[in-house]
Amino acid sequence: xxxxxxxxxxxxxxxxxxxxxxxxxxxxxxxxxxxxxxxxxxxxxxxxxxxxxxxxxxxxxxxxxxxxxxxxxxxxxxxxxxxxxxxxxxxxxxxxxxxxxxxxxxxxxxxxxxxxxxxxxxxxxxxxx
Amino acid sequence: xxxxxxxxxxxxxxxxxxxxxxxxxxxxxxxxxxxxxxxxxxxxxxxxxxxxxxxxxxxxxxxxxxxxxxxxxxxxxxxxxxxxxxxxxxxxxxxxxxxxxxxxxxxxxxxxxxxxxxxxxxxxxxxxxxxxxxxxxxxxxxxxxxxxxxxxxxxxxxxxxxxxxxxxxxxxxxxxxxxxxxxxxxxxxxxxxxxxxxxxxxxxxxxxxxxxxxxxxxxxxxxxxxxxxxxxxxxxxxxxxxxxxxxxxxxxxxxxxxxx
Numbered sequence: 001x002x003x004x005x006x007x008x009x010x011x012x013x014x015x016x017x018x019x020x021x022x023x024x025x026x027x028x029x030x031x032x033x034x035x036x037x038x039x040x041x042x043x044x045x046x047x048x049x050x051x052x053x054x055x056x057x058x059x060x061x062x063x064x065x066x067x068x069x070x071x072x073x074x075x076x077x078x079x080x081x082x083x084x085x086x087x088x089x090x091x092x093x094x095x096x097x098x099x100x101x102x103x104x105x106x107x108x109x110x111x112x113x114x115x116x117x118x119x120x121x122x123x124x125x126x127x128x129x
Numbered sequence: 130x131x132x133x134x135x136x137x138x139x140x141x142x143x144x145x146x147x148x149x150x151x152x153x154x155x156x157x158x159x160x161x162x163x164x165x166x167x168x169x170x171x172x173x174x175x176x177x178x179x180x181x182x183x184x185x186x187x188x189x190x191x192x193x194x195x196x197x198x199x200x201x202x203x204x205x206x207x208x209x210x211x212x213x214x215x216x217x218x219x220x221x222x223x224x225x226x227x228x229x230x231x232x233x234x235x236x237x238x239x240x241x242x243x244x245x246x247x248x249x250x251x252x253x254x255x256x257x258x259x260x261x262x263x264x265x266x267x268x269x270x271x272x273x274x275x276x277x278x279x280x281x282x283x284x285x286x287x288x289x290x291x292x293x294x295x296x297x298x299x300x301x302x303x304x305x306x307x308x309x310x311x312x313x314x315x316x317x318x319x320x321x322x323x324x325x326x327x328x329x330x331x332x333x334x335x336x337x338x339x340x341x342x343x344x345x346x347x348x349x350x351x352x353x354x355x356x357x358x359x360x361x362x363x364x365x366x367x368x369x370x371x372x373x374x375x376x377x378x379x380x381x382x383x384x385x386x387x388x389x
Contacts, residue, residue: 100235102216111164
């Protein structure tokens with residue numbers, strides 16, 4: 001990449017790897033990097049990976065116009081039911097809004113389906129009213 | 130089921146969905162592990178006709194499901210239609226596009242058919258219509274007189290009910306005028322249970338009581354599980370009393386079988 005140009009970074013913080021892409025707008029030239037995600041502080045891998053990628057490409061951080069990042073960590077935490085203890089506050093008399101959902105069976109012809117447990121408790125626990 | 134012209138027909142959402150349950154019931158005699166106990170089956174379709182606050186007439190209909198029947202490996206699904214594949218409508222949507230107001234919509238406690246695996250819970254709803262005009266409820270509900278049956282010794286679920294908020298019963302299959310400002314209560318049926326309720330894992334009974342879905346009294350009387358609270362206020366099984374209740378239950382059954 002030419003060090004004189006302006007460029008952007010896109011970063012995806014995944015459950016295992018943090019992927020980085022640098023793109024130089026004018027030429028469309030691209031460079032990619034990959035590093036292990038640091039779950040205890042996801043920003044660690046972002047910083048480490050970005051510095052490494054910039055050094056490899058011989059670029060100055062001052063040329064970065066934009067950094068955009070997204071992460072699947074939140075989605076993963078929800079799917080794996082990990083993370084902090086949570087509670088769902090609802091309007092009185094609507095405690096089961098999430099449990100009832102749209103009353104839908106996701107597989108029409110499997111009579112033995114199980115619905116996923118609520119992220120706010122497994123199973124959803126209704127507080128005393 | 131197979132009406133011939135010119136026989137009058139209507140409310141097919143009530144009749145048709147009963148058919149799979151009947152077939153499951155027949156198959157249950159030969160292969161209970163491959164079928165469901167009875168569920169609410171017919172949909173609970175609520176049709177409301179009235180006037181908006183600006184005098185414009187409106188009509189609105191939404192579908193709801195009661196509890197599904199239990200099966201060999203698990204509990205029935207709560208508030209889920211079977212065999213019909215409907216999607217229910219959230220209260221927020223109903224209230225945004227019609228003058229109907231949902232005052233309550235939760236799972237209906239103690240409506241599950243007890244069993245080693247319990248049936249799904251029905252729903253309870255309380256609804257009204259904004260404005261100063263009376264409105265019409267076209268009730269098209271079933272399982273108000275014939276609750277869901279369990280299989281393999283499982284118990285029936287709670288029957289459905291329709292009434293005015295002050296307690297007056299409404300007809301489950303008739304168009305009825307509801308006075309302005311009055312609310313209607315719907316109790317949707319629960320699903321039937323699978324297997325003997327005194328064989329239900331006490332930990333699952335604790336879970337349902339903790340969730341506020343089964344009362345402490347029902348846990349004791351129906352499931353033979355006594356509950357106490359620990360120092361943190363969590364429900365725990367009263368092991369000794371539960372063992373005594375369940376032991377007595379089994380001995381009772383054994384001796385009654387011997388007498389047979």
